[in-house]
Amino acid sequence: MAGWNLKNGVITDYCCSDDCLWSLFNHVFSDSSRKRNTYKFGFIKALLDNLFNGFNTAEGLFLSYGQIFGRFTENYWNLVVRYNLRQMRSDGRSEFSRLEIILNEAVGSNPVCAFLEFDSLDFIRKTEIIGKVADECRKYVIGALYEDFDGVIYSFDLNGSGLTVNRCVYEFMLRHKSELEKLNYYAWAKFLEKINSGNAAVYLLDKLEAATPRRGDLSVYQVILRKEFEENNCFYCGKKLGGRVHVDHFIPWSFVRDDKLWNFVLACPSCNEKKNNRLPKHDLLIRIEERNRTIMQSDDSLVQKDFENYSDDLPSRIWKYAKLSGLKEFQDNSRSA
Numbered sequence: 001m002a003g004w005n006l007k008n009g010v011i012t013d014y015c016c017s018d019d020c021l022w023s024l025f026n027h028v029f030s031d032s033s034r035k036r037n038t039y040k041f042g043f044i045k046a047l048l049d050n051l052f053n054g055f056n057t058a059e060g061l062f063l064s065y066g067q068i069f070g071r072f073t074e075n076y077w078n079l080v081v082r083y084n085l086r087q088m089r090s091d092g093r094s095e096f097s098r099l100e101i102i103l104n105e106a107v108g109s110n111p112v113c114a115f116l117e118f119d120s121l122d123f124i125r126k127t128e129i130i131g132k133v134a135d136e137c138r139k140y141v142i143g144a145l146y147e148d149f150d151g152v153i154y155s156f157d158l159n160g161s162g163l164t165v166n167r168c169v170y171e172f173m174l175r176h177k178s179e180l181e182k183l184n185y186y187a188w189a190k191f192l193e194k195i196n197s198g199n200a201a202v203y204l205l206d207k208l209e210a211a212t213p214r215r216g217d218l219s220v221y222q223v224i225l226r227k228e229f230e231e232n233n234c235f236y237c238g239k240k241l242g243g244r245v246h247v248d249h250f251i252p253w254s255f256v257r258d259d260k261l262w263n264f265v266l267a268c269p270s271c272n273e274k275k276n277n278r279l280p281k282h283d284l285l286i287r288i289e290e291r292n293r294t295i296m297q298s299d300d301s302l303v304q305k306d307f308e309n310y311s312d313d314l315p316s317r318i319w320k321y322a323k324l325s326g327l328k329e330f331q332d333n334s335r336s337a
């Protein structure tokens with residue numbers, strides 16, 4: 001099995017056509033790309049989930065191993081701990097991948113963890129689990145996937161701090177984010193179907209979709225936006241906010257799949273409910289980008305963390321790709337202030 005033991009790799013072609021990239025992705029999703037476990041699917045998902053968190057360089061998008069494996073671990077936490085989904089074909093010696101063993105050991109030493117979201121574990125524990133997963137998985141997936149993609153997907157060095165997604169692949173992944181997500185889920189579900197049975201194997205696609213963590217409690221953002229930045233009016237209709245205030249994902253969560261301050265606005269319940277899973281009007285991009293320029297000056301640690309690698313035109317770029325993915329624009333002309 002070539003590739004998995006590579007320690008580093010350079011990008012072999014900087015201008016692949018869309019046809020060439022579809023062919024490579026379809027190869028990786030197919031049975032021709034060797035898989036004993038689901039790491040490749042999990043890794044592609046972690047790349048897709050991190051497309052708006054990286055740092056742009058001349059070569060492409062730099063993502064740290066911490067960002068990639070943080071998300072990778074969080075997604076698997078839900079699949080392995082919450083849904084009990086096995087992730088490896090038995091090889092005669094073991095039924096479980098190292099990843100499952102690491103996560104199950106973490107729960108075994110503190111069973112109450114099994115009922116918690118990964119994000120609500122304490123910081124030291126989370127860091128320790130992510131560290132173990134990253135040490136174990138990166139050596140089995142990064143080189144193997146690089147080889148499957150004929151060296152065009154990213155450049156990497158396992159001794160470095162991260163990898164760089166090839167610029168043309170990054171643009172392709174942005175343009176086709178939701179199709180790639182679906183194809184990846186489909187291939188992942190097919191793999192899981194063969195090695196899981198009983199309750200675990202029911203609603204596989206739903207479980208894969210639900211694996212992406214979503215923060216239930218956004219009140220901390222409401223406090224920051226209201227108290228620190230005095231946002232007292234609904235972002236959409238401009239009316240004064242009353243007692244019930246909603247923290248809204250400006251670009252819907254279903255596309256961004258992340259909770260970051262630069263994408264949060266305060267809205268009245270009526271606007272938030274009407275907007276639902278739709279894109280804000282294009283005109284509002286100017287306002288959110290201006291608002292973000294003000295907020296990012298703050299030295300609050302949460303603000304700094306959420307704005308890491310943020311660029312001025314990020315909302316506009318995401319808006320364009322979200323529209324391409326099929327999201328409709330919210331047409332509401334009730335703004336009066």
Ligand SMILES: [Zn+2]
Pocket residue numbers: 234235236237238239267268270271272
């Ligand atoms: Zn409103």
